[in-house]
Amino acid sequence: MATSPGRRDEKDLIDRTAIPQACAACGVRSLTVCAPLEDAALAAVDAIASRHTFEAGQNIFDEGEPSQHLFNVTKGTIKIYKLLADGRRQVTGFLFAGDFLGLASDSAYAYSAETVTETKVCRFRRGQLDELLQRYPQMERRLLVIAGHELAEAQEQMLLLGRKTAKERIASFLLVLSRRAKTAGRSEDPVYVPMSRTDIADYLGLTTETVSRTFTKLKTEGLIQLKPGNLVALSDREALAEIAETA
Amino acid sequence: MATSPGRRDEKDLIDRTAIPQACAACGVRSLTVCAPLEDAALAAVDAIASRHTFEAGQNIFDEGEPSQHLFNVTKGTIKIYKLLADGRRQVTGFLFAGDFLGLASDSAYAYSAETVTETKVCRFRRGQLDELLQRYPQMERRLLVIAGHELAEAQEQMLLLGRKTAKERIASFLLVLSRRAKTAGRSEDPVYVPMSRTDIADYLGLTTETVSRTFTKLKTEGLIQLKPGNLVALSDREALAEIAETA
DNA sequence: CAAGCGCTTTGATCTGTGTCAAAAGCTGCT
DNA sequence: AGCAGCTTTTGACACAGATCAAAGCGCTTG
Numbered sequence: 337m338a339t340s341p342g343r344r345d346e347k348d349l350i351d352r353t354a355i356p357q358a359c360a361a362c363g364v365r366s367l368t369v370c371a372p373l374e375d376a377a378l379a380a381v382d383a384i385a386s387r388h389t390f391e392a393g394q395n396i397f398d399e400g401e402p403s404q405h406l407f408n409v410t411k412g413t414i415k416i417y418k419l420l421a422d423g424r425r426q427v428t429g430f431l432f433a434g435d436f437l438g439l440a441s442d443s444a445y446a447y448s449a450e451t452v453t454e455t456k457v458c459r460f461r462r463g464q465l466d467e468l469l470q471r472y473p474q475m476e477r478r479l480l481v482i483a484g485h486e487l488a489e490a491q492e493q494m495l496l497l498g499r500k501t502a503k504e505r506i507a508s509f510l511l512v513l514s515r516r517a518k519t520a521g522r523s524e525d526p527v528y529v530p531m532s533r534t535d536i537a538d539y540l541g542l543t544t545e546t547v548s549r550t551f552t553k554l555k556t557e558g559l560i561q562l563k564p565g566n567l568v569a570l571s572d573r574e575a576l577a578e579i580a581e582t583a
Numbered sequence: 584m585a586t587s588p589g590r591r592d593e594k595d596l597i598d599r600t601a602i603p604q605a606c607a608a609c610g611v612r613s614l615t616v617c618a619p620l621e622d623a624a625l626a627a628v629d630a631i632a633s634r635h636t637f638e639a640g641q642n643i644f645d646e647g648e649p650s651q652h653l654f655n656v657t658k659g660t661i662k663i664y665k666l667l668a669d670g671r672r673q674v675t676g677f678l679f680a681g682d683f684l685g686l687a688s689d690s691a692y693a694y695s696a697e698t699v700t701e702t703k704v705c706r707f708r709r710g711q712l713d714e715l716l717q718r719y720p721q722m723e724r725r726l727l728v729i730a731g732h733e734l735a736e737a738q739e740q741m742l743l744l745g746r747k748t749a750k751e752r753i754a755s756f757l758l759v760l761s762r763r764a765k766t767a768g769r770s771e772d773p774v775y776v777p778m779s780r781t782d783i784a785d786y787l788g789l790t791t792e793t794v795s796r797t798f799t800k801l802k803t804e805g806l807i808q809l810k811p812g813n814l815v816a817l818s819d820r821e822a823l824a825e826i827a828e829t830a
Numbered sequence: 831c832a833a834g835c836g837c838t839t840t841g842a843t844c845t846g847t848g849t850c851a852a853a854a855g856c857t858g859c860t
Numbered sequence: 861a862g863c864a865g866c867t868t869t870t871g872a873c874a875c876a877g878a879t880c881a882a883a884g885c886g887c888t889t890g
Contacts, residue, residue: 544837544839549839551838552839
């Protein structure tokens with residue numbers, strides 16, 4: 337069971353216990369691409385989906401691999417990232433329950449994906465999903481809406497990476513995490529921040545040290561509190577928002 | 584006719600001369616969302632499209648405005664950008680002939696759009712286009728593919744903004760411009776670079792001065808040549824590629 | 831419950847890029 | 861041709877954040 341983090345675990349177990357419940361009992365359906373589906377369509381999705389569980393720190397796929405599968409995250413946190421040849425990494429996104437993984441879908445994955453925490457996904461073979469999308473246009477339309485949101489998010493992130501200071505980046509990051517937690521029905525105020533300082537740094541275009549120092553500074557200024565269990569309390573949300581939107 | 588650059592020109596003229604030719608004669612159709620349409624569908628598109636011409640430096644729409652229109656660029660160059668309250672700007676993309684404008688489509692535009700050169704577009708009312716998309720699923724599918732490509736591009740840009748040096752950014756920028764020119768059937772080697780140093784800086788997360796210095800350095804090292812007419816010759820494409828992909 | 835190990839925090843110093851300033855080129859106008 | 865108003869280039873200096881280094885803190889494990 338000692339899979340080294342980051343390596344593929346070929347025997348990521350099919351989660352037999354989850355299958356009986358399937359889509360009908362899916363707790364995050366309203367957040368996903370499956371949201372607009374009526375019963376027949378949902379049954380069809382159910383038929384082609386397989387459920388999988390990954391431990392924390394496992395590779396799901398790598399940039400450049402043929403993109404055979406697409407995923408719906410039903411539990412946990414995933415990071416997606418790109419690498420430069422010398423090892424510099426850019427985390428381009430974090431995915432949570434309800435998010436769709438595999439959108440930028442050419443024949444090959446445009447990025448690597450790795451779990452941050454224990455994660456459950458719903459997996460589809462690309463060809464089978466494509467077929468379903470043709471059969472149920474509302475699903476395709478939903479995917480287009482999702483793609484639009486991701487595009488808007490990506491642009492927001494470009495603004496952050498290209499033009500914001502370290503403090504602004506951290507404030508923005510915490511607020512976005514908090515908002516997403518809220519829409520997903522999780523705690524928005526003590527925000528759960530499951531990813532490491534390194535992951536945050538690679539997401540915000542900073543170094544671990546700068547991330548740590550900036551957290552400390554925000555704490556000292558009374559804007560946040562670092563609580564045990566990777567929780568961050570946003571003590572002064574207004575001030576954070578002001579910093580995030582410009583300073 | 585002296586519209587100050589960046590302001591909306593309410594009388595951006597409907598280009599009457601273009602209408603008779605319309606979609607059937609569209610030189611960039613194979614690049615656009617209209618590529619997969621058969622005759623009937625194309626006629627339907629034709630019926631809801633209006634053609635417009637913008638001079639260089641004109642505003643097309645602003646971030647936050649209700650997104651009533653979507654566009655197909657048929658000629659020229661457009662930049663899209665986001666602003667922070669204190670004026671810092673991030674250009675999140677440049678659009679050329681064949682590109683679709685308005686994808687990240689919620690009810691409001693997620694960014695502002697402004698022409699860089701004289702530009703011609705094909706404009707659709709959002710509601711009418713949506714209707715067409717429902718009628719012609721291959722068009723919606725095409726849009727999804729386009730969105731996927733834009734997403735992949737956005738992630739590449741995040742990698743650039745978060746992790747590349749100034750020199751790597753400029754090299755990457757020139758190569759991407761060159762590749763896009765090629766696929767659009769324009770000159771790939773002396774690349775046409777119509778945007779100002781300021782626009783490039785705001786796209787690459789740098790300052791004008793750094794962009795200028797870096798161009799000079801690449802020129803000194805013999806990797807590029809700056810030619811009149813905003814043309815840049817990529818004298819040593821291999822070296823540029825090596826710098827761009829990592830250094 | 832001590833030891834080991836990875837992650838985070840803190841400290842000291844360095845550097846790539848930003849900032850401020852001015853000179854050099856272009857372009858259009860008179 | 862010559863000036864006005866730009867954009868671009870070049871120069872000198874400053875600083876936010878990177879780098880290098882070491883100490884602190886939890887976990888896990890035996």
